[in-house]
Amino acid sequence: MLPIFLDVTRLLDRFAKRMLPTGVDRVGLAYIRHYAYRARAVLSEYGFHVVLSERESALAFELLLNQDFTRSRAARALMVRAILGGIRRERRSQGVLLHTSHSGMEFGRYFRTMKRRGIRSVFMVHDLIPLTHAEYCRPGVREKxxxxxxxxxxxxDGIVANSQATLDSLVETSQKAGWTLPATVVARLASGVPAGVAGERPIQQPYFVMLGTIEPRKNHWFALHVWRRLVEDLGERAPTLVVIGRRGWECENVIDMLERCEPLRGKVIEEGNCSDERLHNYLHHTQALLFPSFVEGYGMPLAEALAMSVPVIASDLPVFREIAAEIPEYLDPLDGPGWASRIMEYADAGSQGRTAQLARIKGFQEPTWKEHFELVDQFIDEIA
Structure with missing residues (x-):
């Protein structure tokens, strides 16, 4: 069994900055849980890297899995010690590097050095959105x-795709660019939200949840305009919208709505720093998860919601149908009247549509980390 090297640069840096995990980060944490017993942690910067010792790796894994921000300074100190001690670090040979985030993937020196030491590289590709839909990304991200x-x-030596839709996009992009694909495998992602016991209902009236970083492709601006129309038409009878996720980039218009739109006050709640426990409770009691994205590489919140038997109203995207088949309610991401109508239907205690989806959810084939890692472990054995 070859040693595993886990690149934890993004995870440790975000933890040191006290930033809650995103979907990509939750995947990295799942890889730590699975491989920590046989893995070393790796830190990289601008193509240079250092492999942490067994003791340092164990500390890094423990800090990341516990996510106790009172220990964020310990993470920063660990990174400094590791970098300063890198020149006298042992030179390991043989093994497999697992790189589960896109961060730092652009520096070829890193992977050439690994290959010279007999360490093979396996990358996870989460999406090709900056190439296929650059209009939803920050300037310069497409080139990066x-x-x-x-x-x-x-x-x-191998590519792990989180969905068939992502792999299809990678194949198409590679053909256009003249790139050669290595071995590939599709391994779908399980829920990243830890299971928990639901508490009291956080909001007494009907409410809906949007989950994800506030960024253009998530379509928050559209959802907020739908909500404004609901409030204008229904007043206090309008349901509440809970927006869970930190503020990202190119989202000034959404922030303007959240901060200055008077009709939305009291009817839209922004949770920019939501704990896993609070997130689990919000999802447990919500009428439905709303997922009006224009494009996604996977859509972990959809799998998380359905795994909790929570209905979903989502954009009609191929990757969503790949994950959830015909279970959710699908709508065009720009169909304002359609979204408003479905939201009000699901807000009704006697909603037949919601009851029907709850029945469909019973047939949901939940992706599991066990299945994911069975595929990845077999894949690693084959390429190694």
Whole structure:
């Protein structure tokens, strides 16, 4: 059994900054849980890297899995010690590097050095959105992501795609760019929200949840305008919207609505720093998860909601149908009247549509981490 090297640079840096895990981070944490017993942690910066000792790796894994921000300074100190001690670090040979975030993937020196030491590289590709839908991303991200994919495919011994939709996009992009694909496997992602016991209902009246970083492709601006119309038409009888996720980039119009739109006051609650326990409770009691995105590489919140038997109203995206088949309610992401109508239907205590979806959810084939890692472990054995 070959040693595993886990790149934890993004995870440890965000933890040191006291930033809650995103979906990509939750995948990285799942990999730590699965491989920690046989893994070393790796930190990388601008193509240079250091492999942490067994003791340092164990500390890094423990800090990350516990997510206790009172120990964030310990994470920063660990990173400094590791970098300063890197020049006298042992030189390991043989093994497999697992890189589960896109961060730092654009530096070929990192992976060339690993290969010279007999360490093979396996990358997870979460999406090609900066290449296929650059209009939803920050300026310059398209060029960086293009380089990430080029470098990854040049040096990868294997690619793990989180969905068939992502792999199809990667294949199409590679063909257009003239890149050669290495071995690939599709391993779908399980829920990243830890199971918990639901508490008291956080909001007494009917409410809905949007979950994810506030960014253009998530379509928050559209949802807030739908909510404004509901409030204008129904007043206090309008349901509440809970927006869970930190503020991201290129979202000034959404922030303007959240901070300055008077009709939304009291009817839209922003949770930018929501704990897993509070998130679980919000999802447990909600009428439905709303997922009006324009594009997604996977859509972990959809799988999380359905795994909790929570109804979902979502954009009609191929990847959502790949994950959930015909279970959710699907709508065009720009169909304002359609979304308003479905929201009001699901807000009704006697909603037949919601009752019907709850019945469909019973047939949901929940992706599990056990299935994910059975595929990844077999894949690693084959390429190694």
């Amino acid at each position: 992501h293009h380089e990430r994919m080029r470098v990854a495919l040049s040096h990868a």
